[in-house]
Amino acid sequence: MADQQPHILLVDSYCSFAYNLAALCKKAIPHSVLHVIKNDTHTIRDLLPAIRQFSAIVVGPGPGSPDIPTDIGVVRDLWKVADENLVPTFGVCLGQQSLGIEYGATIHRLHTVKHGQVSVVQHTGTEFFAGLPDLKVVRYHSLHIKPHAGGDIEELAWSEDEENGRVVMGVRHITKPFWAVQYHPESVLTDEGGLKVLENFWTLAHAWNQTNRPSFTPPVEIILPQSHIWPRISQRYSAHEFNKSLGSVTYKTIQVPDISIIDLCEYLGVNDESKRFVFLDSAAYPGQHSILACLGDASSQFTHYVHENFVEITTGTLKVQQELSGKDIWTWLDEYRESRKVAGGDARVPFWGGFAGYLTYEAGFGALDIPVPRKSNHRENNHPDVNLVWVDRSIVVDTATSKIWVQSLLPEDEQWIRETAVHIAELPRASTIPNMPSADQVTVKFPDHDQYIEDIKRSKEYLFSGDSYELCLTGQTRICVPKEAVMPAWERYKLLRTVNAAPHAGYLRLHPTAFLSCSPERFLSYSRTPGAVCQLRPIKGTVRKLPHITREVAEEMLAGSRKEIAENLMIVDLIRHDLHNAVGERVSTKKFCGVEEYETLWQLVSVIEGSLSEGTSIEVDDSLGWEVLRRSLPPGSMTGAPKKRSVELLQGIEGRERGPYSGVFGYWCAGGGGDWSVTIRSCFLHDSEKGDGEEWTIGAGGAITALSDPDAEWEETKVKLNGVLRGFGASC
Template sequence: MLLLIDSYDSFTYNLRSLVEEATGETVLVIHNDQVPQHELQSYLGLFKGVIIGPGPGNPSVDGDVGVIPWLFTQDIPLLGICLGFQSLCLSQGCAIEELGDVKHGQVYKVTHNGDPLLDGIDESFESVRYHSLHVADPLADSLEKLAYTTEPDGTEVIMAVKHKTKPWYGVQYHPESICSTFGSTLVSNFLSLAGKYNESRSRTVYEDPGSVEMLLRKINIEPLLTPKLDKPLKLHQKLIPTSSSPVTICDLLFQRGKEFMLLNSASSPGNWSIIGLPSKASLRITHSTESNDKVSLQQHGESWEEDISSIWSFLSDTMSSHIVPKTSQFPFIGGFLGLFSYEEGHFVQLEKLPRVTSSSNVPDTKLVFIEECILMNNSTGETFITSLNSAEHIQEIEELLNFPTQATHLDEIHAEYINKPDKANYLSNFNKCQQLLRSGDSYELCLTVPTEIGIPANIHPWEIYKVLTVKNPSPYSAYFNFDDCVLLSSSPERFLSWDNETCELRPIKGTVKKTVDMTYERAKSILNTPKELGENLMIVDLIRHDLYQLLKKVSVTKLMSVEEYSTVYQLVSVIQGHFKGSAYSGIDILSQSLPPGSMTGAPKKRSVEILQELEVLRRGLYSGVCGYWSIENNADWSVIIRSMFHYKDDLKNTRDTNLWKIGAGGAITVLSDPEGEWEEMLTKLDSVLRIFQ
C-alpha cells in the first residue's frame, strides 16, 4: 500500500489512478492537513512509500503544505511531484524562485541521465508542466539532478532530482496528465526502488486492517443512492402525429394557461426535447444555501420545511423510492427537472458572500418531480406523450394539443437599460489573476462578470425565451419558470450526463466568434494554439480527477476537438467515467464535481476561493447546471452559460421593470492577453444580448 498526500489539487486522483494501474498497489489519499502529524506517525508503517502530490501555493508557506515538511524527517521512501518536488528541494536548502515564463498546461521535452528512477523511459520524452515556481541552480549538495527541460531561450529548468543517501525522489512535471508520457514507468520504478530500500533497511511494512479502517473513515465518500429496484415501471405512452416544434407546442400550452418546463435541444448534438408538465400534485423542492440545513417543499397546494443533512442526501433519499430498471426508449419518463446554482457546489465560502439583494432566500436548488411529459425526438421527428399515472392523463394532454396554433415571437426584446461590465474593473481583476497565476496559487482562473438588464415587467419570460431560441439556438436550450426564479438558457455546453453504465462530461474551453470570413479551418488554427490547448487540457485533467475520485475507469474519447455552433466555434473534449463494479452512481458524480471546473479553473478549491474574492457577488444561477434526472437513473445536465436569469424577489425589481442578469467570462491563464480576453467575454455576452438588437 502507498500513501498519497493531496495538497487540495485538482489532479490528485489522476495520480492515484496512474499509480494503482501501473503498480497494482492500493493508494490511500489524505489531505495534507487531514491527519495530525502525531497521528500520521503511527500510520506510516502501513505504507511502502509516500507520494507527495502537486498543489497550489508555495512550499515555504505552512498553510499550503501542512504535514509535508515533517515527512522529510522520516525514514520512508518518498516521491514528490510538482509541489512535492519543490518541498523536497526546499527541505535540503534549495532556493525556490518564480519562473520567468510560467508554464501551465504546456507540453515540453524532458531529458534525463538514465538514473534507475527513469529506467525504461526515452532519454528525451514529452510531459506536461504545471508550475510557476522552480528549483533554482545550484542544487543542494545532498541532491542530484536527474532530468531537465530547456526553455525557448536555452535556459535549463530542473525536472527531476534524488537525494544522494535517502530514498527521496522528485519530479517537477506532472506524470499523471493526459498528455504526459511514461508516467506509469516512473511510478513503477519508484515502487521498485522503495521496495529495495525497505528490504535493505529491514523496514517492515505491516498489515493492520484496523488501522486502515480508521484511516478510511476519515477519507471515504459514502454512496448517496440506494435504489429500491423491485418497483415495476408503469409507463403509459402514446405516439402522436404532429410536425410541430417544441416551441410551437409550448406556445400552445402557454396560450392555454398550462404550466410547463422545457429542455429544448434546438441544435446538434442534442437529440431529444423534453417538455415537463407539472401539476398541483407535483413535488417541488427549493433549497437555499442561506438556510443550508433546511429544504422547502410544496405539493398538493401545501408548503412545509424539513431539516436535512445535505441537499444531495435528501434528493437521493427522495429518488431512491422511485428508481426503476431501464426499459424504455426515452431519455426521460419522469423524475426531477430543474437546476442547481453555482453556490450549491463545493468550496464556495458562503459566510464571505455579501448580503443578498433579494427580499427572500435566494434559491440555489429548484426541482420539480414530473410525472407527465411530452418527448420529441429531433432525429426521427416523432413525438410522444408519457405518463406515470394513467392513460387518461395522456388523453387529456392530447386533447389540449388538438388546437391549431402557430408559434409567434417578437423580433427583439425591448430593454429599459443594459448595464454592461466595466472594462477598467475587469482589467484590474485580470491583472490580479495574473499575479496569482504567477505566484503558484492557480493554473487557470475563470473570471466572470455580470450584466444587468431591465426588462418591462409586462413582457412574459416565455416571450423572451422565444426570441432567444431563434437568435441563439443551442443543444442545451432551456426554459424554467419557477415561483421564485426564471432561467432562460441557450447553453452549448453539456456538464454531465449519465445512465447506469457510464457518465460523460463535455467541457468547452476556447471560443472563436463566427463571422462571414471565419471559416472552420481558420477557427481551428486559432484554437490549436498553446494558450487555447492549455486551457482545455487543464479542465480535462481536472475532470478526470473529479471522476477518478469515485471511479476506477475513466476514458477521454475526444480530446480538444473544434466544434461548430450557430454563433461560435469552440474547443471541446469528451471524458467518460464507467460505473461497472462501483457502488457510486451519477448523483455522486454530480454532487462531488460542482461547480463545473470549466467555470472555476484549477486547482478548483483555491480557484473558487480566489474568484469569490475578486468577483465579490454571488454568481447565482450562472455557472450552475440545469437538466433532468429520470427515474430510470439517466440524466443530462448542462452548464448554465449563454443564459439569462431573474429572481422574482430581487430588490432591484420595480413595479414596471424586472432585473435580469447575464453572466459571461473566460479562462485566464498566464498566456492570456487582456484585450483578447475582454473581447472573448463580449463575444459570449453578445450571443445573448442579440435578442435586444
Template sequence: MHRPHLLFLDAYDSFSNNIINLLQQDLNATVQVIKIDDKRFAETDDACFHAFLKRFDAVVAGPGPGDPRNPHDLGLIGKLWHLPEEVCLPVLGICLGFQSLALAFGGTASRLHQPRHGLVTEVSHQGRSLFQDVDVLMATQYHSLHAKLGHNVDKTSPDLWRATSNCPDIIPLAWDLSDDQNGPILMGIRHTSKPFYGVQYHPESICTSSAGAQIIHNWWSEAFGWTVNQAAKAQNPTAFHLSIDVESCDANSESGDDSASTSSSLFDAVNPTVRDTTATTPAVTRDSSRMGRPASSRSVSWKCIDTASSPVDVAALLQNLQDINQQAVLLESGSKNGQPVRPETGRFSIIGCVEDAPSIKYSTGNHIITSSLSGTRSSYTGSMSDIWSSVETFMAANKATDGNTDLPFWGGLVGFVSYEAGLETIDVAQPENDDRPDVWFVFVSRSVIVDHVERKVYIQSLEEKDDHWFEKAGNTVKELSKEPASLDKPGLPIPAIIAPIQDEYVQKVEICQSHIRAGDSYELCLTDQSIVSHDESCRPSSFELYQRLRTRNPAPFGAYLRLKDSNKEGNKEGSKEESKEENKKKIKEEKGNAVTILSSSPERFLSWSRAGKCQFRPIKGTVEKKDGLTREDAEKLLNVDKERAENLMIVDLIRHDLHGVVGSGNVKVEKLMTVEEYQTVFQLVSVIEGQLQEGSRHTGIDVLAASLPPGSMTGAPKKRSCELLTEIEGKARGIYSGVLGYFDVGGGGDFSVVIRTAFQWENEGVWRIGAGGAVTVLSSPIAEFEEMDLKRQSCLPSLGLQSLSSVGSR
C-alpha cells in the same frame, strides 16, 4: 513483486485522484489518502505520525496550490524529509512535493518568468534512476514556481547533471531545456542516500506520454530495493514498527480517511493482511435506508405520434399544453432549418407539465430546505448533503423500469443547482447571498418528448389511469400549427443595461494572473454579470424573449424554465381584516421565489445513462464565428498553447472528479480538444467518460454531487480557485455557472452548464446575464474582456440590445 501499500498526501489539488488511479493501475497498489493538514498528525507530536507511517511501504507527496517555502501550504509533506532513520521510508514528491524535497536539502524556489500551466514539453534526461529505459518523454507541467539547486551553467554543460555545493545530497535527473525565457527548469531529482525522489511535471496528466507511467514503475522498483535492503540489515524487521496506538492520538479524529487499521507494509508480505483502500470517497452522506433500494414503484405509460411530415415547434407545443405564466418546464434541443443543431447531444426536447407539482428547494443563504416531495410541505434547516440524500431517496422510491428505452427521460425531477450551492459542496465560504433558492427541482409526472431526428412525439405519464392527459396532449400535438411563432415585435424599446466596465474587468484579469504567478492557481475562470431591465409599460413576456433566443442562438441545451411556489394558500381570503396584510406578505414572498430561466447553453456538464455510463463535455477555447472564418481557420486559431492549456486543465480536473466516484480504471477521454461549430462561435470541446460499476453503492447523483461547481467555470485547483474568485468577483453568481437538467425515474440524468443564459427573479424584475472566460498567464487582459463580451452577445440581442455601443456601460 510485493503489492505496494502506499500513503498519498493530498495537498488539496484537483488532479490527486488521477495520480492515485495511476498508482493503482500501474503498480496494482492499494492507496490510502489523507490530507496534508490531517488533525491527527498536524496538531500532535511527531510520534503519532511516525507510527502511522509504519503501516505503509512508501509515500507519495502530491501536488497542490501554494508555495513550498510556506509551511502551511506543505503541511505533513514537510515532515517527510527528516524522519528518524528507524522510520524513514521511500517518498515520491510530485510538483509541490518535488519542490519541498529540493528545499529540504539546500535548494531554493523562485517564480518562473513565465508560469507553465497546462503546457506539454519534452523532458530531457540521461536514462538514470527514475528515467531508466525511458525514451522520449513529453510531459504536462502545472507550476508557477521552480526549484533551484544552485546550477549557474549553460544548458549544454555536463555540470547540469551533477550535484552542486549548495545541494550536495540532491542529484538532478531531468530538465526542461526547451524554454529560453525561463532557462533550464529542473524536472526530476533523487537524494544521494535516502529513498527520496521527485518530479516537477505531472505524470498522471492525459497529455503526459506513456513514459510517465514508466517512471512510476522505476520509482517503485528502486523503493522496493531500498526497503528490502533495509529489512535485511535489521535482525528483527518488526523492530521498525512503533507500538503507539495512532487512533488514541486524537480521540475526535475522523476515521473516514483511515480505513486500513492493520499494518500491511512490505514486512508483512509473508502473511499479507492488506485491505484494498481506493481513492474513492462517498460524495453523499448515506444512511442505511438508502443502501437497500426499493423495488420499482412507478409505471410509465406512453404513446407515440409520428410527425414526419413536418418538424414540431416545441415552443408552440409548450404554449398550447399549459399556462406558461405559471410553472413551465422546457428542455430544448435547438434546431435550425428543421434539423437539430447537434444531434449527438441535442436530439430530444422535453416538455414537463408541472402544475402544482411536488418540489424541493434549498437556499445557501439561510440553509432552509423546503420540500413537498413526501406529499406534505415542510421546511427545515439542512445542507447540500441533505439535498442529495433527499433527491436520491425520492428517486429510488419512484424508480421505474418499463418506459421506452429509446427515450432519455420518462419523468422525474427537473431543475437547477446554483454556483453557490456548488461552493457549499467543496466547503468554500460564499459571498453575501440572499435567501433565494440555490437548488430548486420540481417533479414531472407528465411529459412530452420530441425526437427531432426521427420526427416523433412521445406522450408519457407516471400517473395511473391518465387517459384524459393522453387525449388532451395527443389532440394538442395533432392540432398544433406547423408555423413557428412570430418573433421580434417592431419598435420594441431598447432596455436599460448595467454592464461590466472594461477597465475594471481588465484589472480583475490582472489580479487573477498575479495569483497564478504566485502558484495559488493554474487558471481562474473569471466572470461578471450584465443586468438588463425593461420599462414596465412595454415589458415583453419572458416566453417571447425565449422565442427570440432560441431562434437567434439555437443550442443543444436550450431551456425555458419557470418555477414558482404554489399560491393556493396565498390566494385564500382571510375572514378577518388583519389577515389581508399577512396574505399580501405571503404573496410577495411567493412572487420573490418565482424564477424564470432562458438558456441557450452549448455545454453539457454531466449526463449518465440508466446503465451508469457517465459523460462530461467541457468547453474551453472560443473563437468568434466571423464572416469568412472557416472551420480550418478556427482549428488553427484554437491550436495554440493558451487555448489548449485551458482545455487540458479542465480535462484533468474532470478526470479527478470522476475517478473519485467511479474508481480507478473506469475513466476514459473519448475526445480531446476537438473543434465544434455553433451558431456564433467555434469552440474547443473534450469528452470524458466513466462507468459506474454494477453493484456499486454510487449513482450518477453521487457523480454530480462530487463534481460541482463545474470545473469549466472555476479553474484548477478547484477549491483554492473558487476561494480566489469569490474574493475577486465580490458577489454571488447565482444560477449562472451552476447546472440545469433532470434526474430520470429510470436512473439516468443530464445536466448542462448554465451559460449563454438570462435569468430573472420575479420580485427583482431584471434579467441577469453572466459571462466570462478562463484566465491564464498567457491571457491578454483586453482579449479576456472581449471574449466575455462575445459570450454575453449570445443573449443580449434577444433581450432587445443589438450592441452595447448604443447603450453604454455603467
C-alpha cells in the same frame, strides 16, 4: 519482504489532479492499498505511529508555495523524519519544490509560467528514469527549484526552456529514499514519463525496503484516522433501503411531421405566467431531444439554500419545510427519487419523468468544503441553490425525426395520455415571434471596464504565485427593462431562441426564478443502469461561423492555439480527477480537443467517460450519475484549477455570488439517466426584481491564464454577452 498488498500513502495538497495520480499509482503498483490524506489534517506526531507501516509515500501536487506553511502542511515534516521512520517517498510538482527547499535548494518564479504546457524533458537515464528516452510531459507550475551545488539534492532531469533556460524536472536525495519530479506524470498528455516513472519508483522503493527494512512486512490493515482508501465509492447509498418495487412508465408514441415545439409549449400553458413551466430545449444541432414537463398543481417543487438544514416543498398553494435531519440535500433528493423510481419506459427516450430544474454555482461548494456566507434576509433576493420540480407527466420530442412520446408515471393515466396525443396531432400553428425591441428600450449596466481589467491582472498574479493554473473570472451585467417595455418571460425566450438557438437551451419558470438559457455546453450526462456510463464534454475554445471560417480554418485557430489547448487540457485533467473521485479507476478520455461543428459555432471539445468496476452493486450503480454530479460541481470550466483554491480566490476577486450562472440545469430521470448543461449564455429574473419594470442578470467571463491579454479577455466577454443581449434588442 512480502510482495502482497503494499500500503501506499498519498498526501493530497488540495490539488484538482490528485485522484488522477491515485489512479496512476494503482496502475503502477498493482494490488496496492492506497490511503489518501489531506496535507493539513495530520501533524507529523499524528502520522509517526502509522508511517512505518507504509511501503511508500507519494506527495501530490497542489497550489501555493512550499515555503508557506499553510500551503504545504505536514509535507515539510515528512522529509525530516528520523532515519528509523524513513519510508520511500515520491514527490510531484509542489512535492519536488518542498523536498528541494528542505535540503538547501532555493525557490524561484519562472520568467514564463508553464500551465498546461507540454515540454520535452531530458534526463540522466538513471534512478526512476532508467531505460527511458527523452520524455514529453505536461507542466503546471510557476515556481521551480535550484539545488545547491554539492548539496543533498541531485538533479536527474531538466527542460531547456527558450524563455526560462534550464529548469529542474527531476531530483533525488543523495542518501535518503526520496525522489521527485516537477512535471505532472498523471496528466492525460504525459507520455512514458507518467506510468513508467511510477513503476520505476516502485522498483526503487521495493529494493530500498528490502535492504534497509529487511524485517518489514506490509500489514493486512492500517488504521489511520481522517484518511480514506481510494477508490472510495460513496457510503451514503446504504442509508436507505434500495427500492425493488418499481413503478412503471405509461406512454404513447406519435409522429407529427414538422411539429412546432413553440406551439406545443403554448398548448401546454406556457403563456400563463402564474404557472410553473419547464422546457429543456434542443433548439439546434447537435441537440436532439426536447423535454416538456406537464406540471399541475399537484406537482411538487423543491427549493433549498445551501446553508439551511431544510428543504422547502411546494405543492399547489401549500408550502412545507422538511428538516434534512443530518443528511445533505444530495442524499435527501437521492432517497426521494429512489422511492419513486420507475421502469418500463421506451429506452430510446432519455427522460421518462423525474427531477428537472437547476442547481446554482454555490450548490457545489459543499463538496469543496467552502462556506457561503449569507445575510438573514437572503430569501428576499437570492435564487434558491436547488430549484427542482418532480415531473410525473411529460412530453419528449425527437427534433430530428418529429417523433413524440407522451408519458406518465401516474397510475391509470391512460386517458390523459390518449387525449394529449390527439391534441398534439391536431395542433394548429398559432405561435408568433414578438418584434425585436429597440436598444433604447432597455438600460444595460455592464461590469466596470477598468475594474474588470484590474481583476484580470489580479487573477494573473495568483497564477504567477502558484496559487492557481487558471481562473475563470466572471462579471454580472444587469439589464433594466422599464415598465412600458416589459414583456412576458416566455416571449423574451422566443426572441432569444430566434437570435441564438443552442443545443442545450432551456426555459424554466420555477418561482422565484425565471431562467432563460441558450447554453451551447453539456456538462454531464449519464445513462441508466445496469452499467451506467458518465460522460462529460467540456468546451474550451469557440470560433463563430463566418463564410471564410471553414473547418480547416477553425482547426488552425482552435487546435493550433497553444492557449486554447492549454485551457482545455487543464479542464480535462480536472474532470478526470472528479470522475476518478467518484467511480474509481475506470476513467478514459475518448476525445481530446476535437473541433466540433455547431449551428453557429466551431468549438474545441473533449470527451471524458467514467463507469464503475464490473460487479459493483446495482444500488451504487443506480445513483452513480447523481454522485458524479455532486462531486463535480461547480463545473471546472467555470472555476479553473485547482478547483478549491480557485473558487476561494474567485470569491474574493468577484465579491459576489454567481447564483444560477455557472451552475447547471437539466434533469435526473426517475428511471436512472440524467443530463445537465452548464448555465452559460443565460439570463435570470428573481421575483423581487419585478416592479414597475424588471432587472435581468446575465453572467459572462472567461478563463484567465498566464497567456491572457486583458483587453482581449474583455472583448471576449462582450462577445459572449451579445448572444443574450440580442434577445433584449441590445448589444455591447
